[in-house]
Amino acid sequence: MKLIGVVGGGTMGAGIAEVCAKAGSEVLVLETKQEFAGAASERIAKSIARGVAKGKISQDDADAAIARVRVTLDIEEFADRDLVIEAAPEIESLKAEIFGKLDTIVKPEAILATNTSSIPVIKVATATQNPGRVVGVHFFNPVPVMSLVEIISTLLTAPETTQAVTEYVSATLGKTPVQAGDQSGFIANALLIPYLCQAIRMLDSGYATREDIDAAMTGGCGHPMGPLTLCDTIGLDICLAAAQSLYDEFAEPHYAPPPRLRRMVEAGLLGRKTGRGFYEYN
Numbered sequence: 001m002k003l004i005g006v007v008g009g010g011t012m013g014a015g016i017a018e019v020c021a022k023a024g025s026e027v028l029v030l031e032t033k034q035e036f037a038g039a040a041s042e043r044i045a046k047s048i049a050r051g052v053a054k055g056k057i058s059q060d061d062a063d064a065a066i067a068r069v070r071v072t073l074d075i076e077e078f079a080d081r082d083l084v085i086e087a088a089p090e091i092e093s094l095k096a097e098i099f100g101k102l103d104t105i106v107k108p109e110a111i112l113a114t115n116t117s118s119i120p121v122i123k124v125a126t127a128t129q130n131p132g133r134v135v136g137v138h139f140f141n142p143v144p145v146m147s148l149v150e151i152i153s154t155l156l157t158a159p160e161t162t163q164a165v166t167e168y169v170s171a172t173l174g175k176t177p178v179q180a181g182d183q184s185g186f187i188a189n190a191l192l193i194p195y196l197c198q199a200i201r202m203l204d205s206g207y208a209t210r211e212d213i214d215a216a217m218t219g220g221c222g223h224p225m226g227p228l229t230l231c232d233t234i235g236l237d238i239c240l241a242a243a244q245s246l247y248d249e250f251a252e253p254h255y256a257p258p259p260r261l262r263r264m265v266e267a268g269l270l271g272r273k274t275g276r277g278f279y280e281y282n
């Protein structure tokens with residue numbers, strides 16, 4: 001797989017485009033507006049520059065990687081892609097619409113993957129005429145740093161599809177794939193999201209401060225970030241969408257999004273990306 005398409009140049013889409021380009025793939029990123037296209041290119045260039053500053057990649061390799069990424073506003077340009085990874089907002093109807101359209105554009109042997117954090121993959125696969133080529137490929141934030149990728153096969157995913165993306169993720173991208181069933185949240189978010197929601201409930205109850213909740217999990221349990229800082233990093237809108245999807249799937253109280261999380265999303269307090277979540281950012 002040489003020619004990769006990425007739908008969406010937000011945090012996750014840009015990160016996925018970056019790692020594919022650094023691994024030698026030619027990457028086309030689809031955006032919906034010129035201003036978003038500019039922001040996506042900037043996001044990718046900034047993160048690659050950070051990799052250079054951290055000594056993870058040489059300037060020459062960084063320049064070559066940037067030259068392998070192009071942003072387009074025209075989905076028809078995906079006609080020649082070998083693999084398209086969708087990283088659009090977590091709205092089931094939007095993802096289904098994108099997959100329905102992609103299915104009519106890409107070549108018959110192309111693979112269509114979704115980076116959904118929690119929506120069962122079959123829901124987008126059935127929007128296509130060929131669900132055998134649809135698979136979940138779930139990256140973690142920040143994509144250039146986190147080594148894991150969950151591969152989600154639906155009841156209809158062809159074994160060759162699963163095998164091809166698993167090989168691309170491990171052999172080309174150098175990441176660690178794990179195979180997960182097609183249930184909301186897959187492995188990691190089914191475990192992580194209830195923990196994050198519980199930290200929000202604890203804060204909301206007045207039981208402990210945001211700093212002490214975070215300090216307990218970094219200093220006491222060795223997590224790189226406390227749960228409230230992690231919510232701000234992931235984005236509260238993403239946390240809410242994932243919790244809602246898990247609750248819709250399992251109807252268990254520990255998956256229910258806490259009211260405080262809903263109110264913060266409604267208020268536009270989405271975390272780092274909007275400058276304020278549980279903490280404030282410049």
Ligand code: 3HC
Pocket residue numbers: 047048050051054056116117118139140141142144145146189192224225230234238242
């Ligand atoms: N490119 C390449 N490498 C980079 C980089 C970049 N742009 N930015 C940082 N790095 C490397 C650094 O060089 C460093 O590598 P080293 O350990 O070999 O020296 C490493 O990444 C850590 O970077 P920093 O030292 O700058 O930063 P921190 O030590 O503060 O760590 C963090 C930052 C990696 C984000 C860490 O806090 C962490 O792991 N947090 C938890 C993140 C997490 O849980 N993510 C999953 C969220 S859930 C999700 O995404 C699923 C979704 O569906 C909701």
